[in-house]
Amino acid sequence: MLNTSDDRIVLDLPMFGGRVMLVRTYSEWNAAVTELKGDDASHNLIEEDSHLGCEVRIAKSDTCPITTFLVGVYDGTRRTLLHELSHATFDICGYYGIPTDAGDANEFYAYCIEHLFHNLFRYFKVF
Numbered sequence: 001m002l003n004t005s006d007d008r009i010v011l012d013l014p015m016f017g018g019r020v021m022l023v024r025t026y027s028e029w030n031a032a033v034t035e036l037k038g039d040d041a042s043h044n045l046i047e048e049d050s051h052l053g054c055e056v057r058i059a060k061s062d063t064c065p066i067t068t069f070l071v072g073v074y075d076g077t078r079r080t081l082l083h084e085l086s087h088a089t090f091d092i093c094g095y096y097g098i099p100t101d102a103g104d105a106n107e108f109y110a111y112c113i114e115h116l117f118h119n120l121f122r123y124f125k126v127f
């Protein structure tokens with residue numbers, strides 16, 4: 001189920017019990033992190049020009065009603081969206097007990113699928 005709240009886009013993950021929240025600006029990212037992490041927010045706040053995109057898991061807590069995989073895409077491109085969703089997918093799998101490689105393997109996969117998608121998607125119609 002896809003729904004919107006303010007400028008955020010929230011996709012429930014009913015098969016896992018979590019949700020993905022998509023934001024498209026630095027200020028939306030910082031507002032979401034501050035709201036969902038409360039006093040623990042400082043190390044996940046970002047500054048303008050620091051990233052094209054970002055992803056972080058925010059566990060269920062007093063300030064976060066449901067485990068949230070927060071995805072930020074700041075350059076408005078499909079390739080960055082796919083890159084960050086790749087990180088989110090690794091994070092979702094790891095969180096729910098599906099074995100995954102963290103760190104460099106995760107980053108390599110994200111860049112690889114981003115490159116393939118960016119160069120091959122042009123051959124498909126956009127709906």
Ligand SMILES: [Zn+2]
Pocket residue numbers: 083087107110111
């Ligand atoms: Zn990455």
